[in-house]
Amino acid sequence: MSADLHAQAREFVDRNQSSGLSTAEQAWLEDHLRHCAQCNGYSELTARTIQGLGSFSFSVDPGLVARTQEALTRRAQEMEAKRSRYRMYLRGFALACLFTMMGSVLAWQGWAWVAQRMQLVPWESQLGFSLFWVLPSATVAMLLLVGLALERSRINERSLV
Numbered sequence: 131m132s133a134d135l136h137a138q139a140r141e142f143v144d145r146n147q148s149s150g151l152s153t154a155e156q157a158w159l160e161d162h163l164r165h166c167a168q169c170n171g172y173s174e175l176t177a178r179t180i181q182g183l184g185s186f187s188f189s190v191d192p193g194l195v196a197r198t199q200e201a202l203t204r205r206a207q208e209m210e211a212k213r214s215r216y217r218m219y220l221r222g223f224a225l226a227c228l229f230t231m232m233g234s235v236l237a238w239q240g241w242a243w244v245a246q247r248m249q250l251v252p253w254e255s256q257l258g259f260s261l262f263w264v265l266p267s268a269t270v271a272m273l274l275l276v277g278l279a280l281e282r283s284r285i286n287e288r289s290l291v
Contacts, residue, residue, distance in 0.1 A: 135162065139169040143176055212281075219278040223271050230267035237263055 142159040145151055151159065163170045241263065245255035 136166070136169055139163070139166065140172055143169070143173045147176055147180055215281060216278065219274050219281070223274040223278075226267055226271035226274060230264060230271065233267070234259075234264060 139159060139162045142151055142155055146156070146159065163173055238259070241255065241259045245258070250258070
């Protein structure tokens with residue numbers, strides 16, 4: 131019999147003990163176990179091991195349980211705060227981009243009028259508009275992304291310690 135069939139049977143035995151098998155898989159496994167002593171032995175050993183673990187009990191210090199629950203609660207709160215800060219940074223970035231685009235569309239006409247009155251050539255007008263209108267907003271948006279990246283790196287460093 132091929133090693134693949136034995137590996138498949140072992141996988142089915144393991145899955146049968148934890149999550150269950152489909153009807154077709156269960157039928158295949160039962161047929162295989164009837165004809166293969168090696169896999170049948172593996173199945174019996176697995177069943178006995180799980181049964182033995184089910185009867186295994188131990189006592190836990192109530193203080194340890196309380197400290198563990200407290201640590202898990204604290205970690206869940208930290209993760210929620212992190213998620214909240216992450217959403218805040220993304221909202222800020224989206225708003226900065228949105229206001230930059232809306233403001234640019236609205237301000238362009240006024241800027242074109244000023245450039246015409248000052249008799250600026252097109253490249254000077256575009257450079258001036260970029261420096262005084264778009265660049266500050268884009269800088270704010272980029273600073274929000276940098277803040278988000280720094281926040282993530284601090285969290286990753288803390289989780290490694």
